[in-house]
Amino acid sequence: MPDPPIPAAATAPSDTGIAGISPPGAPPVSPPRAGLSATVERIAPTRDERLFLVLSIFIGVISGLLVVAFRVAIEWIRLLTLGSAPHGGQFRLLFVPAIAGLVVAALVIWFFPAARGSGVNQTKAALYVYDGYISFRTVIGKFLTSALAIGGGHSLGPEDPSLQIGAGVASIIARNLHLSRRRLRMFAPIGAAAGLAAAFNAPISAILFVIEEVIGSWSAAVLGSLVLSAISSVVVARAFWGPEPLFRIPSITLRDPRELLAYAVLGVCGGLLAPLFSLVLGYLRPRLRALPRWSLFVQPGIAGLTVGAIGFFGFPQVMGVGYDVIDQAMHGQFVWQVLLALVFLKLLATTVSFSSGTPGGMFAPTLFIGAMLGGAVGAFEKHFFPHLTGTIGAYSLVGMGVLFAGFLRVPLTSVFMVLEVSGNYSIVLPIILANTLAFLISRSLQPVGIFEIFTQQDGLDLPSMEEQREESVLHIEDALQPVSVPIVNGSDTLHSVSQTISGAPGAACLIRLFDGSWYAIGADELTSVAAALTPDTPIQNALKPDRTPLLFPDMPLDSALHFFPRWPLLPILNRASRGTLEGILTLDDVLRRYRRPV
Amino acid sequence: MAPTHAGTILTPEERLARRNLMLRDAFSLLTLFLITAVIFILTLFLFRSFTNHRQELGARWKARGEVALRSGHPEIAIDDLRSALAYVPNRETEIELATALADAGRTQEATVYFTTLWESAPGDGTINLQLARLAVKEGHEDQALLHYQSALDGTWQGNGYDRRREVRLEMARYLISRHEYNPARNQLLIAAGNAPDNPAIKLEIAGLLEQANAPQDALGIDRSLASRRDPPLAALEGAGRTSFALGMYRLASDYLSRALASPLAAGFSENQKIADRNMLDTSLQVLKLDPGSDLAPRARAERLLAARKIVRQRLTDCAGANPLLASRLAGLVSRWGQLPSQLTVAKLEQQPDLEQTLLQLAWDTEIATAQICGQPTGDDALLLRIARNPWTVEQQ
Numbered sequence: 001m002p003d004p005p006i007p008a009a010a011t012a013p014s015d016t017g018i019a020g021i022s023p024p025g026a027p028p029v030s031p032p033r034a035g036l037s038a039t040v041e042r043i044a045p046t047r048d049e050r051l052f053l054v055l056s057i058f059i060g061v062i063s064g065l066l067v068v069a070f071r072v073a074i075e076w077i078r079l080l081t082l083g084s085a086p087h088g089g090q091f092r093l094l095f096v097p098a099i100a101g102l103v104v105a106a107l108v109i110w111f112f113p114a115a116r117g118s119g120v121n122q123t124k125a126a127l128y129v130y131d132g133y134i135s136f137r138t139v140i141g142k143f144l145t146s147a148l149a150i151g152g153g154h155s156l157g158p159e160d161p162s163l164q165i166g167a168g169v170a171s172i173i174a175r176n177l178h179l180s181r182r183r184l185r186m187f188a189p190i191g192a193a194a195g196l197a198a199a200f201n202a203p204i205s206a207i208l209f210v211i212e213e214v215i216g217s218w219s220a221a222v223l224g225s226l227v228l229s230a231i232s233s234v235v236v237a238r239a240f241w242g243p244e245p246l247f248r249i250p251s252i253t254l255r256d257p258r259e260l261l262a263y264a265v266l267g268v269c270g271g272l273l274a275p276l277f278s279l280v281l282g283y284l285r286p287r288l289r290a291l292p293r294w295s296l297f298v299q300p301g302i303a304g305l306t307v308g309a310i311g312f313f314g315f316p317q318v319m320g321v322g323y324d325v326i327d328q329a330m331h332g333q334f335v336w337q338v339l340l341a342l343v344f345l346k347l348l349a350t351t352v353s354f355s356s357g358t359p360g361g362m363f364a365p366t367l368f369i370g371a372m373l374g375g376a377v378g379a380f381e382k383h384f385f386p387h388l389t390g391t392i393g394a395y396s397l398v399g400m401g402v403l404f405a406g407f408l409r410v411p412l413t414s415v416f417m418v419l420e421v422s423g424n425y426s427i428v429l430p431i432i433l434a435n436t437l438a439f440l441i442s443r444s445l446q447p448v449g450i451f452e453i454f455t456q457q458d459g460l461d462l463p464s465m466e467e468q469r470e471e472s473v474l475h476i477e478d479a480l481q482p483v484s485v486p487i488v489n490g491s492d493t494l495h496s497v498s499q500t501i502s503g504a505p506g507a508a509c510l511i512r513l514f515d516g517s518w519y520a521i522g523a524d525e526l527t528s529v530a531a532a533l534t535p536d537t538p539i540q541n542a543l544k545p546d547r548t549p550l551l552f553p554d555m556p557l558d559s560a561l562h563f564f565p566r567w568p569l570l571p572i573l574n575r576a577s578r579g580t581l582e583g584i585l586t587l588d589d590v591l592r593r594y595r596r597p598v
Numbered sequence: 599m600a601p602t603h604a605g606t607i608l609t610p611e612e613r614l615a616r617r618n619l620m621l622r623d624a625f626s627l628l629t630l631f632l633i634t635a636v637i638f639i640l641t642l643f644l645f646r647s648f649t650n651h652r653q654e655l656g657a658r659w660k661a662r663g664e665v666a667l668r669s670g671h672p673e674i675a676i677d678d679l680r681s682a683l684a685y686v687p688n689r690e691t692e693i694e695l696a697t698a699l700a701d702a703g704r705t706q707e708a709t710v711y712f713t714t715l716w717e718s719a720p721g722d723g724t725i726n727l728q729l730a731r732l733a734v735k736e737g738h739e740d741q742a743l744l745h746y747q748s749a750l751d752g753t754w755q756g757n758g759y760d761r762r763r764e765v766r767l768e769m770a771r772y773l774i775s776r777h778e779y780n781p782a783r784n785q786l787l788i789a790a791g792n793a794p795d796n797p798a799i800k801l802e803i804a805g806l807l808e809q810a811n812a813p814q815d816a817l818g819i820d821r822s823l824a825s826r827r828d829p830p831l832a833a834l835e836g837a838g839r840t841s842f843a844l845g846m847y848r849l850a851s852d853y854l855s856r857a858l859a860s861p862l863a864a865g866f867s868e869n870q871k872i873a874d875r876n877m878l879d880t881s882l883q884v885l886k887l888d889p890g891s892d893l894a895p896r897a898r899a900e901r902l903l904a905a906r907k908i909v910r911q912r913l914t915d916c917a918g919a920n921p922l923l924a925s926r927l928a929g930l931v932s933r934w935g936q937l938p939s940q941l942t943v944a945k946l947e948q949q950p951d952l953e954q955t956l957l958q959l960a961w962d963t964e965i966a967t968a969q970i971c972g973q974p975t976g977d978d979a980l981l982l983r984i985a986r987n988p989w990t991v992e993q994q
Binding site: 039044051054061068072073084085173176177248327328333334335391392393 | 633642684718
């Protein structure tokens with residue numbers, strides 16, 4: 001199996017974490033581990049590969065169970081602290097989130113410093129910086145502090161912590177089985193996919209998110225394990241929650257293609273709102289973190305008080321995860337004015353909750369704001385254009401995808417996420433249209449995605465998957481030169497080839513062989529092979545057995561580099577007809593192209 | 599020496615290490631399995647306790663919401679039902695919540711909610727009925743009628759037969775309020791045709807038919823009820839009232855006499871009693887004045903002569919009140935002048951044509967003077983009643 005595209009990393013984690021990125025107490029990546037791995041590699045070379053798949057299933061099952069327990073814990077805490085029917089005017093809404101914030105702050109600062117933040121960047125850091133290491137304490141801390149914060153009313157979501165819990169489970173299991181460092185790094189994203197899949201009850205979206213946002217690309221080995229773990233966790237989650245999608249989706253059909261225009265309006269609105277969300281988060285978070293250290297103890301409390309005040313003064317919907325409110329919006333329980341108010345109040349509540357360092361995720365708030373935005377746009381459009389047939393539920397659903405695409409910058413995941421949570425394929429056209437618009441507008445207004453903003457604020461340099469996707473890769477055609485060297489046939493004699501090559505530029509020529517393959521020969525090689533043969537010997541009898549590689553103009557330019565020590569020049573072939581040359585490539589051509597600005 | 603898969607030759611120590619490694623892996627996987635089982639049991643316990651609690655909360659909030667809704671506190675019901683939906687979402691609670699929103703006067707919210715529910719179940723009778731009511735509130739007549747009709751054609755949980763009749767009656771009431779009597783009458787006749795043999799329902803339909811300006815149809819229902827062995831008092835009264843409205847004074851006097859003679863009439867309100875008594879008195883007086891064809895010729899002639907006297911006085915008074923009015927009544931005066939000046943009972947008995955001419959002239963005069971000089975009083979008013987429907991007075 002090919003190696004997964006996980007970068008090598010061997011930085012020893014420090015004990016003083018930044019934003020919960022560095023895992024305190026992590027053991028250094030020690031040489032004995034490497035030695036042990038080498039021994040295992042020698043005495044049982046297929047062990048890791050076999051265990052890899054089996055453990056993927058275990059990781060999926062355990063992650064699924066922990067995510068179910070995590071969500072239930074959040075709900076229990078919410079019931080016990082905020083009551084079974086929180087509504088405006090209840091004083092407990094004011095002080096419960098504030099107290100929860102203070103307790104969480106103390107826990108995070110004193111016991112679980114790595115539990116800060118959402119969990120996505122922490123998982124990426126584990127993958128790219130710490131060899132996939134996530135400590136057991138981090139998993140416990142993330143579970144407890146996130147459950148307490150979200151259950152206590154902070155405007156955060158359980159999905160990103162679930163992702164980190166899954167990654168942590170994977171890391172713990174892999175470490176205890178003494179798998180190789182390479183395998184250890186691969187397990188973090190596998191666990192992340194399992195955690196996210198269980199949280200969303202949507203395996204495809206989870207896999208795509210991990211590929212789009214965490215690892216950037218995939219290979220067969222990683223994909224197989226991702227699928228196994230994600231499916232295992234979803235099977236476990238569904239055994240508890242049932243097979244229904246995350247939300248109760250009202251009937252959705254696209255009866256009139258002209259209605260796509262209405263969805264396009266939603267896409268534009270989402271594309272404008274997403275950068276605003278990023279902007280306020282990106283503005284407030286570093287400023288709060290720059291305050292004196294003692295303030296870190298009270299920031300989550302003040303954030304809780306702010307969120308509680310919003311709830312106390314009539315909008316308790318912004319508190320906590322908000323899945324039930326999304327469900328209500330999808331079923332038309334709010335008028336567009338209320339939905340619009342919820343958009344901005346949730347944005348405010350989430351910004352203060354997250355920026356204060358309270359552990360919790362951004363996914364649920366993003367879905368919430370998107371659903372409210374979609375519902376508002378849908379209700380507004382239906383109010384003023386009653387002939388539109390799309391339901392408010394459909395607009396809410398598309399709205400979720402729109403903000404997911406625009407804010408989290410995962411366009412592919414956003415489409416599949418909506419399809420999976422709705423279980424309705426007929427919504428695909430509006431989703432693709434609206435999500436694409438939102439993604440493009442958001443990207444043009446705010447080129448840096450929210451996860452990259454957080455990474456930069458944390459002083460880390462994790463790879464940006466969005467940048468990687470957008471990176472312009474040089475291809476062979478960018479350095480390709482016309483064929484300026486002579487071409488001879490394999491049946492030509494050494495003498496004639498020698499004469500041809502002596503007057504040729506670069507002192508080299510290409511030899512076309514009878515089987516359609518090519519050989520590039522320089523004057524030096526020709527001289528050495530000709531020494532032991534008669535001049536009338538066909539050149540094909542004098543050649544070494546290897547042949548020039550098959551290279552085509554659309555291949556990455558760097559793929560040609562490692563052939564130059566062997567060949568003086570490389571023929572670039574036509575994919576439809578290998579006997580036809582598109583041009584030639586020399587080392588000088590390649591280097592010259594790399595030196596030129598893109 | 600034993601080869602590995604890769605073909606490497608292992609030393610005895612390495613073979614031992616490999617065996618230990620396999621044992622350790624097996625033990626690790628077994629431990630992992632046991633840990634998974636423990637986590638599963640803990641999660642299951644947590645989940646079960648949570649879901650049971652959710653069910654309890656859902657049921658509790660739903661019950662509270664329903665009580666609040668029934669007791670006329672829709673604002674409280676809204677909060678309670680919303681809470682119930684958060685724990686146990688179901689369609690019934692959603693409809694109750696939307697109904698609470700409508701009852702609380704939050705029409706726009708209720709409309710949006712019901713419309714969303716309708717989009718997923720356009721054939722649901724309850725949702726269509728509620729949408730019709732909201733459309734009535736907002737003054738959207740076309741939508742109201744559309745949703746009423748959809749409710750009639752839609753599906754209902756429980757006794758759809760009764761619910762459809764209730765919707766039909768509600769629709770009829772709405773049409774009556776819009777003064778669209780013909781479609782209202784059509785709906786009521788369908789309802790009457792499909793109604794069970796339940797006096798209360800039939801009486802309700804009859805009452806609505808009266809309001810829909812269809813007293814004849816109402817009378818038919820009331821009479822069928824009144825013909826029972828133990829007729830409902832309301833049917834007797836209704837039959838009397840509708841007979842009176844139709845000018846069937848003989849019938850009205852019969853039914854109203856029976857109604858007022860019933861011991862249950864003591865339960866009538868004072869106004870109702872007075873109204874019924876007035877109708878009965880009027881009917882009896884009309885019957886006393888009416889020169890009906892079923893009377894003996896002499897009695898008929900005597901009543902006709904008495905009526906002649908009353909009518910002529912009415913004409914004289916009316917024409918004398920204003921010269922302009924006199925000119926409008928000139929035709930009638932001329933017709934009266936063409937009659938013999940001396941009319942006796944015997945003469946009328948002998949000349950049926952003259953009797954008929956006099957009768958027609960008397961009725962024409964009452965109708966014309968009522969139009970020109972205003973509504974008469976006293977015997978003139980009674981004669982005017984006869985003049986309007988001379989053939990129905992004695993109709994049985």
